[in-house]
Amino acid sequence: xMKFGILVNEGPYTHQASDTAYLFAKAAIEKGHKIHRVxxxxxxxxxxxxLTEPPQDDRHIVNRWQKLGKDHHIDLVVCVAAALRxxxxxxxxMEGFRISGLGQLVESGIQSDRLVVFGD
Amino acid sequence: xxxxxxxxxxxxNALESCFKYLKKGSAVLxxxxxxxxxxxxxxxxxxxxxxxKNFPIYALYPDIEARGMQDRVIDGIKLVDYSGFVDxxxxxxxxxxxx
Amino acid sequence: MSEATGGVDMEEDTSGKVKxxxxxxxxxxxxxxxxxxxxxxxLITAAFxxxxxxxxxxxxxxxxxxxxxxxxxxxxxxxxxxxxxxxYDIEKLYVEKESMETRGLKESDFIVPVKVISAQEMxxxxxxxxxxxxx
Numbered sequence: 002x003m004k005f006g007i008l009v010n011e012g013p014y015t016h017q018a019s020d021t022a023y024l025f026a027k028a029a030i031e032k033g034h035k036i037h038r039v040x041x042x043x044x045x046x047x048x049x050x051x052l053t054e055p056p057q058d059d060r061h062i063v064n065r066w067q068k069l070g071k072d073h074h075i076d077l078v079v080c081v082a083a084a085l086r087x088x089x090x091x092x093x094x095m096e097g098f099r100i101s102g103l104g105q106l107v108e109s110g111i112q113s114d115r116l117v118v119f120g121d
Numbered sequence: 122x123x124x125x126x127x128x129x130x131x132x133x134n135a136l137e138s139c140f141k142y143l144k145k146g147s148a149v150l151x152x153x154x155x156x157x158x159x160x161x162x163x164x165x166x167x168x169x170x171x172x173x174k175n176f177p178i179y180a181l182y183p184d185i186e187a188r189g190m191q192d193r194v195i196d197g198i199k200l201v202d203y204s205g206f207v208d209x210x211x212x213x214x215x216x217x218x219x220x
Numbered sequence: 221m222s223e224a225t226g227g228v229d230m231e232e233d234t235s236g237k238v239k240x241x242x243x244x245x246x247x248x249x250x251x252x253x254x255x256x257x258x259x260x261x262x263l264i265t266a267a268f269x270x271x272x273x274x275x276x277x278x279x280x281x282x283x284x285x286x287x288x289x290x291x292x293x294x295x296x297x298x299x300x301x302x303x304x305x306x307x308y309d310i311e312k313l314y315v316e317k318e319s320m321e322t323r324g325l326k327e328s329d330f331i332v333p334v335k336v337i338s339a340q341e342m343x344x345x346x347x348x349x350x351x352x353x354x355x
Contacts, residue, residue, distance in 0.1 A: 003211050010220075010355060017153045021127070024183075028203035034211070043257055043355070082260060103264040110351040111237050111268070115210050118218035118354050120127075122347060138246070138278055141318075142343040217244070217352040 005029055006113035007039045010120030012047035013062035019048050022119040023065055030073050038076040038109040046084045049098040067097040078105045123213035124149045129157035130165040135219040140172050150209055151180040160193045173197050181206060239350040240271045245280035255283045256298050258355040266308040273312040275342060281319045284330045302332045316342050
């Protein structure tokens with residue numbers, strides 16, 4: 002059983018990064034591993050927006066992360082500096098995510114057995 | 122070390138760059154648009170086949186299938202699903218993403 | 221840099237654990253934000269007393285070139301931050317030789333002291349690292 006840290010560097014839909022990260026996390030959990038933290042950086046912070054309204058017949062990326070986080074007690078962390086730059090604040094943050102410092106990413110690198118990066 | 126490459130070799134130099142840094146025990150996993158690097162009959166095929174002689178190269182099958190490239194994969198490239206992706210990460214001491 | 225480096229939260233006990241973190245920079249500055257935001261992570265990693273190295277490969281070598289004047293594009297010039305790294309005990313900066321040469325650059329073009337190494341040597345360096353971050 003391993004502890005994985007995940008870094009998501011891109012926002013929902015524009016890049017496949019968030020999708021791949023999610024499917025990787027899901028597979029890891031199914032295999033009995035633990036996800037220590039998913040850290041959202043750069044445009045990845047947009048994965049936490051409460052305001053997204055994708056078409057009904059397509060996957061809801063934000064909700065999907067929220068559910069995975071809730072079902073498996075995963076720490077979904079959004080970088081405060083990247084979030085502020087891009088207008089993600091507590092008032093438009095989806096429940097289940099939290100805004101915190103870059104220290105959380107470094108800590109994940111220290112505490113996890115593997116840190117996997119998904120980006121552009 | 123496991124190296125993941127997520128960009129097409131005809132879009133970016135990520136795959137070509139990644140290959141320069143492979144060492145004994147390295148493996149390469151092509152994901153997302155990186156799976157276009159797994160294809161036969163391309164300008165990049167020779168470079169990939171050459172590397173395949175010395176290093177295992179994997180491709181994420183769901184990404185191959187999504188792009189309709191199922192019948193074009195270079196012989197010798199191993200296809201994995203997300204569960205296999207997880208296993209590869211676990212088996213190698215570190216993972217490096219070539220974006 | 222203040223917002224990124226402020227509020228270092230230590231919710232878990234990481235005291236004593238020192239890992240080797242390698243930051244791989246392959247993109248040019250200003251065209252995208254990756255160079256700037258990855259530097260912010262580098263600084264935080266030093267605050268956690270980790271063993272930090274930076275690798276500049278492909279267009280990443282452009283990040284540490286001298287003479288960046290950004291007034292005309294109205295974007296913050298963050299290249300002086302590379303010089304400030306020394307103050308945080310971050311001195312292991314590696315430039316990949318071929319990346320440098322194919323871009324017509326030489327060691328004297330850089331804003332900070334770097335170690336120029338071959339792709340072979342860079343590959344060996346990568347193997348010694350515990351955590352590799354790409355942006």
